[in-house]
Structure formats: C-alpha cells, structure tokens
Amino acid sequence: MSPRIKKFRKVLNMPIIKGFKPYGLEANKQKKEAITLLFEEYEALRMCDYDMFNHSKAAAEMNISRPTYTRIYASAREKVAKAFVEGRQITIEGGKVYFDSDWYHCKKCGCFFNNPEKENKVSNCPLCGSDEFNSCDNDNYHQDMSTKYCDDVCFCPVCGFEEIHVNCFPCKKKICPKCGSYMRRK
Amino acid sequence: MKVAITSTGNLLESNIDQRFGRCAYFVLYDTESQSIEFVPNPNKELEEGAGPASVQLIASKEVKKIISGEYGIKIKSLLDSLKIQMISIKNPDKKVKEIIDLLSH
Numbered sequence: 393m394s395p396r397i398k399k400f401r402k403v404l405n406m407p408i409i410k411g412f413k414p415y416g417l418e419a420n421k422q423k424k425e426a427i428t429l430l431f432e433e434y435e436a437l438r439m440c441d442y443d444m445f446n447h448s449k450a451a452a453e454m455n456i457s458r459p460t461y462t463r464i465y466a467s468a469r470e471k472v473a474k475a476f477v478e479g480r481q482i483t484i485e486g487g488k489v490y491f492d493s494d495w496y497h498c499k500k501c502g503c504f505f506n507n508p509e510k511e512n513k514v515s516n517c518p519l520c521g522s523d524e525f526n527s528c529d530n531d532n533y534h535q536d537m538s539t540k541y542c543d544d545v546c547f548c549p550v551c552g553f554e555e556i557h558v559n560c561f562p563c564k565k566k567i568c569p570k571c572g573s574y575m576r577r578k
Numbered sequence: 579m580k581v582a583i584t585s586t587g588n589l590l591e592s593n594i595d596q597r598f599g600r601c602a603y604f605v606l607y608d609t610e611s612q613s614i615e616f617v618p619n620p621n622k623e624l625e626e627g628a629g630p631a632s633v634q635l636i637a638s639k640e641v642k643k644i645i646s647g648e649y650g651i652k653i654k655s656l657l658d659s660l661k662i663q664m665i666s667i668k669n670p671d672k673k674v675k676e677i678i679d680l681l682s683h
Contacts, residue, residue, distance in 0.1 A: 400651060491655035501680060503645075504666040508658055518643055519665055520680045 401432040401464075402455040403489045411483035412475070427475045430487030433468035440465055498525040545578045554578070581607045582636050583677055584646040588616045590675040594667060596647030599629035605674050606639060609681060629653040637662070645677055 411426070432454070439450040451461035475482045493506045496514060500522035507514050516523045544557040548568035557563060557577065566575045584601035585592045595601035600622050606615040617639075621631040629650045636644060643663045647670065657664055667677070 490651050491658055493658055502667070502669065504668070506658075506664050508661045508663050518663060519645070519667075519677070 398488045399456055399460075401435070401487070401489045402453070402492050403431050403435045404453065404492065404494070405435070405438065406491060407431075407434050407438075407484050409484070411481060411485075413481050414475075414479045417479050421479065424478060424480050426481035426483045427471050428486060429468065429471050429482050429484045430464075431484065431489045432464050432487045433471065434484050435489070436461060436465040437468045437472070494527060496525045496527055498522060500524055546575045547578045548573060548575050579609050579643070580639060580641045581609060581643045581645065581681060582639070582641045583607065583674055584644075585616070585674050588618070590614075590673070590678075592674050593670060594645070594647065594672045594674065594677065596668075596670050598644065598646040598649050598653060599632045600624075601632075601646065604632075604636065605678075606641065607678055607681065612682070614678070627652075630656060633657060633660070633662075 411429075417423070435454060436450065439445045439453060440447065443450075445453070447461055447465070448458045450465075451458040454461060456464075472482070474480065493508055495504055495506050496517075497504050498517035498520065501517065501520040503517065503519050505514075505518050514525070517525050545554050546557045546563040546566060547554045548571065550573040551568060551571040553568050553570045553575075555566075555575070563575045563577045567573070568575050583605040584595040584598055585603040585605045586595045586601070587593075588603050592603070595603075601619055602622065604617045604619060606617060607613075617635070619632060619635075621628040621635070624631060629652050633653055633656050637660055641662060643665060644657070645665045645667060647666060647668060649657070649664055649666065654664070
C-alpha cells in the first residue's frame with residue numbers, strides 16, 4: 393500500500409540564507425556530504441525555538457496537525473544535531489511546502505487581501521480604502537458566514553430531507569436527522 | 579499604479595472571474611491615468627501551468643495588485659516573491675465596473 397499523501401505545509405517566512413558551513417574541520421577528516429534541512433523543518437524550528445510558540449499554535453500556523461508538527465520538529469532537531477556532531481554542512485531546501493503571507497479581511501467591502509511587503513504594516517483596505525479590516529487566521533475564516541455556507545444543498549436519498557450544505561463538512565459523513573441514513577450532495 | 583482584474587468578458591458590465599489562471603480576460607486598470615485595457619487570456623485552454631503563465635503575463639505589464647476570486651497554490655508563492663498584492667473577492671456577481679469604482683474611492 394502506498395503511503396498517505398503529505399499535506400502542503402504553509403511557510404510564512406523564507407530563510408534569509410541557503411545554509412550553513414562548518415569551519416575549523418580537522419584536515420585529516422574527510423569532508424562529508426551536506427545535510428538537507430527541509431523548508432518545513434526550518435519553519436518548525438523557527439516557530440518553536442525562535443518565536444517560542446507551543447506545538448499546537450505552531451501546527452495551526454503551518455496548517456498541519458499537532459502530531460505532524462511534532463514529527464517535523466523532531467526531525468529538524470535530529471538533523472541539526474547530526475550536522476553539529478559530524479561537522480557537516482546544512483543546506484536548507486525542498487520539502488512539501490507553499491509560501492504564503494498573512495491574509496486580511498475587509499469588513500466594508502468583504503474582500504480578502506494579503507500583504508506581500510512584510511516590512512510595511514497594512515493601514516487600509518487596498519480596494520475600498522476603509523480601515524476596518526481584521527487579520528484572518530483559520531478560526532475567523534470559518535466563522536464568517538459567507539465562507540461557511542454556499543448554494544449547495546445536501547439531501548437524504550431515503551426520505552428526501554434537505555439541508556443547506558456547510559463547507560468543510562462532507563455530506564457523505566452527515567447523518568439524516570429524520571431517518572438516520574447517510575446524506576448526499578444534490 | 580496598475581491593477582489587474584480577472585473578468586469573464588470584455589465589457590465593463592462583465593462579472594469578475596473567480597479563477598485567476600483560466601479567466602477569460604484581464605482588465606488592466608491604471609489608477610493614475612484611469613485608462614482601462616482588456617487583455618484576452620492566452621493561457622485559458624492550457625492543460626497545465628495556466629496560473630504561472632498568467633502570472634508571467636501580468637508581471638510583464640508591471641501590475642502591482644491583482645483582483646480575482648481564488649488563487650492556486652502555485653501562484654501564491656510566485657506572486658509573493660514578485661511582491662504583487664492579491665485581493666480576493668468571493669462574490670461571483672461583482673461587476674468589473676463596481677470594482678473600478680471601489681478602487682477610485
């Protein structure tokens with residue numbers, strides 16, 4: 393059986409360097425090949441040990457589960473320790489990641505926008521110019537009515553009961569409140 | 579500053595296209611001269627890589643903001659590195675004209 397496909401991990405900050413090089417290696421020691429630290433491992437290390445986030449918060453930031461985060465973090469520490477002890481180079485590259493900046497939601501015109509220039513703070517909405525906007529992390533996002541509901545309808549194939557579909561909740565897993573059978577998307 | 583809006587048609591009354599890479603037209607609006615240009619999207623029918631190709635087209639026009647519905651996973655990182663701002667409007671009934679009005683507040 394093939395393993396489960398890895399989810400994309402969200403990385404907010406690119407590392408400013410490509411890697412590290414050891415110096416003062418004894419001349420008779422053979423130079424070993426570099427260790428590859430993945431972007432997600434770099435990000436995990438940065439959040440936990442630099443920003444001092446706890447694992448659950450860091451996992452939420454990266455859009456992965458807490459156990460997955462802990463595994464990535466453990467692997468990052470293992471790699472860094474290995475590089476230190478064996479005097480190897482570290483290159484930071486690869487991994488199943490996507491880069492994203494922080495997103496904001498404007499209350500006036502209802503648009504979402506990001507801030508590509510991290511140095512400057514957002515002062516107003518780029519579309520309507522209003523200053524009523526809030527940062528949208530995943531929790532706020534799902535509370536927003538316009539994104540929670542769509543025009544689709546779930547229905548029960550047995551008794552015909554209908555209900556408005558809620559995003560992120562598969563109809564196939566919903567149980568009809570009337571007859572108790574599994575529902576379907578219309 | 580130039581703003582690109584994805585559109586389903588080549589009229590000001592057309593609706594906003596919810597997809598970025600495979601939209602029918604790009605509306606290039608210059609906020610200073612208030613000029614409007616309609617550019618048909620040559621990457622609409624591409625089987626793969628329509629998003630990055632569209633980003634290339636947009637970047638060559640020196641656009642600083644993009645207004646669309648959704649952005650794919652390949653595009654977000656590209657636009658981030660090009661420092662182009664993404665604005666997402668999740669309302670398919672919004673007209674291009676209304677967006678231009680909003681921009682010139």
